[in-house]
Amino acid sequence: MNELKAIAEINQEIKSIVHAAGNISLTATNAILIARQAGINAVGFSVVARELRMFSEKIATAMQELSGLIYQQVVAIAGKRHRLRSLDKLNTTGAYGGLAQTRIAPACARSQADVDEIEQFITSLMHGLQVMIKRIQKQCAGGLVIARSAGIEAAYGGAMVTVLRQIAQTVENVIDNIVMRVKSLELRLTEAVL
Amino acid sequence: MKKATIIYQSGQHQWIAVARDPERPNYLIDTNEYLITDGTTALLTDPGGSEIFSTVFSAICEAYDPADIGALFASHQDPDIISSLSLWLDFNPELKCYLSRLWTTFVPHFGGIDETFIGIPDEGLAIAVGKLKLQIVPAHYLHSSGNFHLYDEAARLFFSGDIGAAMLPEELNGLFVKDFDRHILYAEGFHRRWMGSPEAKRLWCERVATMKIDMLCPQHGAIYQGADVERFINWFSELQVGSGLV
Numbered sequence: 371m372n373e374l375k376a377i378a379e380i381n382q383e384i385k386s387i388v389h390a391a392g393n394i395s396l397t398a399t400n401a402i403l404i405a406r407q408a409g410i411n412a413v414g415f416s417v418v419a420r421e422l423r424m425f426s427e428k429i430a431t432a433m434q435e436l437s438g439l440i441y442q443q444v445v446a447i448a449g450k451r452h453r454l455r456s457l458d459k460l461n462t463t464g465a466y467g468g469l470a471q472t473r474i475a476p477a478c479a480r481s482q483a484d485v486d487e488i489e490q491f492i493t494s495l496m497h498g499l500q501v502m503i504k505r506i507q508k509q510c511a512g513g514l515v516i517a518r519s520a521g522i523e524a525a526y527g528g529a530m531v532t533v534l535r536q537i538a539q540t541v542e543n544v545i546d547n548i549v550m551r552v553k554s555l556e557l558r559l560t561e562a563v564l
Numbered sequence: 565m566k567k568a569t570i571i572y573q574s575g576q577h578q579w580i581a582v583a584r585d586p587e588r589p590n591y592l593i594d595t596n597e598y599l600i601t602d603g604t605t606a607l608l609t610d611p612g613g614s615e616i617f618s619t620v621f622s623a624i625c626e627a628y629d630p631a632d633i634g635a636l637f638a639s640h641q642d643p644d645i646i647s648s649l650s651l652w653l654d655f656n657p658e659l660k661c662y663l664s665r666l667w668t669t670f671v672p673h674f675g676g677i678d679e680t681f682i683g684i685p686d687e688g689l690a691i692a693v694g695k696l697k698l699q700i701v702p703a704h705y706l707h708s709s710g711n712f713h714l715y716d717e718a719a720r721l722f723f724s725g726d727i728g729a730a731m732l733p734e735e736l737n738g739l740f741v742k743d744f745d746r747h748i749l750y751a752e753g754f755h756r757r758w759m760g761s762p763e764a765k766r767l768w769c770e771r772v773a774t775m776k777i778d779m780l781c782p783q784h785g786a787i788y789q790g791a792d793v794e795r796f797i798n799w800f801s802e803l804q805v806g807s808g809l810v
Binding site for chain 2: 452456459460462463465466468469470473474477480481
């Protein structure tokens with residue numbers, strides 16, 4: 371697939387995850403307020419809701435870092451395309467043979483070396499992206515545990531038990547959705563590398 | 565491939581015209597490049613677009629070592645003038661490029677860094693190419709708002725950028741103008757449309773008429789020589805040009 375197109379699709383995926391993380395933060399804030407209404411019985415839920423809000427912030431930060439790496443990737447890929455175009459023109463010049471070939475040869479070699487260097491940089495960036503995705507997957511696993519704890523704590527919510535259960539379920543669904551999107555992101559990155 | 569033709573020589577002092585590529589696709593406008601050298605170093609005028617770099621470079625190799633080109637001169641900012649810049653810099657990263665100060669932050673989009681460019685002030689500039697003294701002559705609004713030509717007083721040759729350009733049919737497509745009256749018919753539409761200011765045109769004609777010019781060398785079309793130079797200046801001074809004329 372066209373590398374820049376693949377990157378654009380990865381960016382879209384990142385945006386949707388950031389959006390979902392924002393939703394968790396809002397829901398968690400709402401949950402803290404409701405837990406306050408439920409009083410002493412919902413103290414546990416309130417603590418878990420705070421954890422959820424922290425989780426959503428961590429995910430948003432990780433996504434921001436991922437976006438930074440993706441931006442570097444776009445710059446590198448655009449640079450590579452530019453260099454490849456130049457290399458093609460320089461090689462065409464060399465194809466005229468004779469003096470032109472001899473005189474342009476060092477520029478061709480330099481240009482090829484530039485392309486090789488950019489390709490190495492792109493590979494290292496891809497590696498960095500994959501490492502970051504693994505880290506985000508671990509964070510998501512932690513987020514799911516917190517969401518399930520919220521479900522358990524909701525049972526002690528007294529009069530607010532139904533609402534708190536609903537909130538816990540919503541958060542779990544959203545995190546499930548994030549997990550799926552992160553998996554899809556990992557797949558897209560693997561495809562982009564190949 | 566383009567052909568390199570020596571159009572002036574006095575000792576080591578040469579003007580080499582690089583022109584007429586028979587394999588050029590029709591969707592690319594034809595251009596003329598001129599290499600001005602004192603034998604040790606050279607300046608290349610309007611080196612052309614990236615699409616024709618290969619043919620320009622190869623043609624120059626037949627007549628001159630491109631490693632000795634020290635500077636490029638861009639009459640203005642158009643892609644057919646200077647979009648090959650990054651390729652020239654791939655070949656020699658130390659190359660300098662003279663161009664209007666107006667374009668020194670625009671043309672780097674084609675390539676180059678701050679050190680590459682020598683911004684020409686509006687009033688023009690006297691420059692040296694080895695032992696040669698060249699005069700960069702203002703030609704603003706003809707057609708670009710930051711536009712310059714190049715005068716070599718010793719050789720009596722004048723590089724006139726887009727002024728004098730003509731879109732010639734095959735039968736008139738020689739390197740030199742042979743039949744001024746027929747030739748000029750193919751220059752008229754271009755000058756009416758591209759030259760934006762009657763006042764700038766008048767000033768240019770007055771200035772150039774005082775110079776001793778044996779050849780007027782445009783970036784497109786054929787070279788005017790001898791009496792055709794004066795004929796051209798007179799024709800241009802009479803031509804109605806200006807904004808809004810199509």
